[in-house]
Amino acid sequence: MSKLLEVxxxxxxFSQYFKGLEQRELTVLSDLTMDVDDHxxxxxxxxxxxxxxxxxxxxxxxLPTNAKVSGSIRYKGKEMDDELKEQLRGNVISFIPQxxxxxxxxxxxxxxxxxxxxxxxxxxxxxxxQREIFNQYKLAENVDDMYPFQLSGGMARKVLISxxxxxxxxxxxxxxxxxxxxxxxxxxxxxxxxxxxxxGIGMILITHDIHTAIETSDRIAILYLGYVIEVTDTKxxxxxxxxxxxxxxxxxxxxxxxxxFELTEGHQPSYxxxxxxxxxxxxxxxxxxxxxxxxPELREVNxxxxxxxxxxxxxx
Amino acid sequence: xxxxxxxxxxxxxxxxxxxxxxxxSIPDNKVxxxxxxxxxxxxxxxxxxxxxxxxYTGTVTLDNNLIETKDFYPIQLIFQHPEKTMNxxxxxxxxxxxxxxxxxxxxxxxxxxxxxxxxxxxxxxxGELQRFSILRALNPKTKFIIADEISTMLDAVTQxxxxxxxxxxxxxxxIGILAVSHDKELLEVIADDILLFNExxxx
Numbered sequence: 001m002s003k004l005l006e007v008x009x010x011x012x013x014f015s016q017y018f019k020g021l022e023q024r025e026l027t028v029l030s031d032l033t034m035d036v037d038d039h040x041x042x043x044x045x046x047x048x049x050x051x052x053x054x055x056x057x058x059x060x061x062x063l064p065t066n067a068k069v070s071g072s073i074r075y076k077g078k079e080m081d082d083e084l085k086e087q088l089r090g091n092v093i094s095f096i097p098q099x100x101x102x103x104x105x106x107x108x109x110x111x112x113x114x115x116x117x118x119x120x121x122x123x124x125x126x127x128x129x130q131r132e133i134f135n136q137y138k139l140a141e142n143v144d145d146m147y148p149f150q151l152s153g154g155m156a157r158k159v160l161i162s163x164x165x166x167x168x169x170x171x172x173x174x175x176x177x178x179x180x181x182x183x184x185x186x187x188x189x190x191x192x193x194x195x196x197x198x199x200g201i202g203m204i205l206i207t208h209d210i211h212t213a214i215e216t217s218d219r220i221a222i223l224y225l226g227y228v229i230e231v232t233d234t235k236x237x238x239x240x241x242x243x244x245x246x247x248x249x250x251x252x253x254x255x256x257x258x259x260x261f262e263l264t265e266g267h268q269p270s271y272x273x274x275x276x277x278x279x280x281x282x283x284x285x286x287x288x289x290x291x292x293x294x295x296p297e298l299r300e301v302n303x304x305x306x307x308x309x310x311x312x313x314x315x316x
Numbered sequence: 317x318x319x320x321x322x323x324x325x326x327x328x329x330x331x332x333x334x335x336x337x338x339x340x341s342i343p344d345n346k347v348x349x350x351x352x353x354x355x356x357x358x359x360x361x362x363x364x365x366x367x368x369x370x371x372y373t374g375t376v377t378l379d380n381n382l383i384e385t386k387d388f389y390p391i392q393l394i395f396q397h398p399e400k401t402m403n404x405x406x407x408x409x410x411x412x413x414x415x416x417x418x419x420x421x422x423x424x425x426x427x428x429x430x431x432x433x434x435x436x437x438x439x440x441x442x443g444e445l446q447r448f449s450i451l452r453a454l455n456p457k458t459k460f461i462i463a464d465e466i467s468t469m470l471d472a473v474t475q476x477x478x479x480x481x482x483x484x485x486x487x488x489x490x491i492g493i494l495a496v497s498h499d500k501e502l503l504e505v506i507a508d509d510i511l512l513f514n515e516x517x518x519x
Contacts, residue, residue: 047442047471153354183353183498210472248473255472257501263476267427270441 003077004202005059005093005171006035010071012054012063026271028054030226032071033298033305038170041193041203043213043234046223047268052206053098056173059204060095061085075171090115094169098176100156103148110134110144113163126166133162137192154185161192172196172203178212190216210237210256222249225268225279228298231305245304245311248280278309286310317344317379319391319460319492321365324374334360335372337518340511342460344492347483349503351496352513358496361513362464365494366393378459392453396465398445402437408448409433415452426451426481443474450482460492468497479506 013027028051036042046052057063059073061082073080075088089095104112113134114126134143137158148156157177164172174193178186193216197203207213213220214237221231229246236243240260241253251264266283269275275282281291288310290296296307319342327333334357342348352358363369365376367389376383378390395401402411412418412433423430426447432440440448446466453461461482467475483506486493497503503510 047474208469208471252472255476257475257499257505261476261505263480264473265427265477267443267447267474267477268441268471270439270444272439 003035004038004075005204006072006074006077007055007059008033008072008074010055010058010073011069012051012058013068014064014066015068024272027274028226028271029058030274031295031298032223032226032228034221034228034231036171036202036204038200038202039197040219041197041205041217043205043207043217043220044223045207045210045213045220047208051226051271052208052223053175056095056175056204056206059085059173060089060093062089091167092169093171093173094164094167096160096164096172096174096177100148100151100153100160103156103159105148107147108144109146109148109151109159113159113166115166130162130166133165137162154188157185157189158192161189165196170201172201173206174203175206176208177205178207178209186212210252222246222252224248225271225274227279227307228305229280229307233303236304243304245301245306245313246280246308247284247286247312250312278307286312317459317490317492318342319344319365319494320375320377320380321361322375322377324361324364324372324376326360326364326369326372328360333519335364335517338374338516340365340494340516342492342494344459344490345487346508347486347493347495347506349495349497349507349510350513351498351500351503351510352517354498356513357517358513359464361517362393362462362494362496366391366462368393388455388457390457390459391462392455392458392460393462393464394450394453394466396468398442398449399437401449402445404437406437407433408435408437408440411437412448412452416455418451418454422451422454422485425485427477443470443478446470446474446478450478454485454489454491456489458491460494461486462494462496464496465498467502468499475502 010029010032011027012029013025015023015025018024034042044052044055054063058069063069110130113130117123139158151159177189190212193203205217214234217234219231220234221228230249232244237253241250244250244253254260254262255264277293278291278296281287290309296309298305298307301311302313321340324335324338325333326335338361350358364372367385383390428447428451432444437445467478495503495507
């Protein structure tokens with residue numbers, strides 16, 4: 001059986017003007033490889049502003065035209081070209097966008113949930129279904145005729161999720177579904193996502209919030225400067241982090257206030273100054289000679305996919 | 317020294333107060349955590365205390381003296397989004413020296429690299445910029461720091477680094493901190509006391 005969605009060696013870069021007519025190349029995602037199965041949530045964890053939303057846009061085929069993309073994305077083993085992407089998005093692959101700003105401010109909620117159709121019969125059918133899904137998420141009937149500005153943050157989030165469900169998708173890509181919500185709403189959203197997974201949906205959950213990632217996902221892919229440095233089972237984020245193999249992942253886990261709040265020196269540079277070799281070597285206490293001039297390839301160690309010459313096995 | 321906000325009330329819209337009869341007291345040797353839901357008015361309170369909002373009712377005092385507004389304001393606010401607090405057309409050395417010129421030692425403590433000073437704000441990452449905005453707020457005349465979700469958008473590793481340096485400096489220099497966050501675990505680690513916003517705000 002093939003995986004539901006596979007991404008292989010995906011790189012996305014932009015060229016931008018910075019001084020008069022001088023251009024520079026900005027690589028936001030480099031050599032990204034990951035996959036997701038049905039009944040599975042894969043969390044993609046990266047810091048804010050790291051361009052991880054672009055991964056979602058690449059899968060959906062809605063990147064801006066000046067983006068340079070290489071690598072391959074496959075749906076059930078089939079290469080996704082622009083045509084297939086257009087066919088799949090909104091039907092088989094649904095998107096839960098990051099911000100409530102993605103709702104049209106001039107359109108009633110129900111109208112944007114069902115989308116545009118000029119077939120009256122189909123419209124009735126969709127409206128019925130929309131009502132069902134809204135009921136499921138406890139959105140009362142009076143919400144149907146509201147405009148986005150009348151919704152609270154939590155309600156708007158529910159509207160976005162309901163909208164994504166209307167076409168019975170197989171894959172959902174959720175881009176930062178939790179920030180800006182209070183604790184209760186976050187919990188609700190998390191439960192909603194897990195429920196969807198149990199129904200069989202494969203989900204890519206893009207987030208910078210490590211708590212959301214740990215609570216919902218089955219596996220976590222950790223991004224550093226646009227590189228996947230580790231794809232590991234979520235259950236490894238436990239104890240003292242001794243099963244996390246990449247030095248960065250481990251220090252990230254041990255820096256959490258509820259674990260050790262441990263201090264690690266060094267800072268994540270900007271995308272304009274990605275170091276040569278391993279992107280993390282400047283801050284890495286375990287670096288070896290190769291790290292300085294050679295980029296480690298992704299490889300499998302103890303069931304974890306990792307990009308590191310000197311992984312922390314044996315619970316060092 | 318004590319920072320006291322007494323009976324603060326404020327409304328953006330008439331008859332729809334967001335802060336009501338709110339009082340809070342912060343000693344200069346402590347970190348007070350303030351926790352609350354989004355949209356509850358935490359940031360509004362921060363702006364009142366640090367002098368950005370002026371037409372409130374109630375008083376903000378330092379050891380019972382009202383604060384002279386023509387001089388450097390001794391209560392400095394650090395925002396969540398550093399990139400929004402910097403002039404995009406100023407290089408970093410100008411952004412920093414608008415407040416003061418910190419000694420090299422302090423720059424090292426906060427992990428500021430010399431070559432960052434010649435860069436524009438859009439050439440640095442969020443974590444790098446937040447280091448600047450914190451150091452900028454630590455002018456020697458600063459007596460209190462209001463930290464409004466300053467590490468919310470940073471990864472956990474950067475979060476520790478920033479708080480570690482800030483807490484250390486403030487302890488040595490007797491600067492009190494009001495740390496606002498919705499992250500209970502974080503406040504439990506960094507704060508001496510935690511206040512719940514809904515309990516002190518008498519709406």
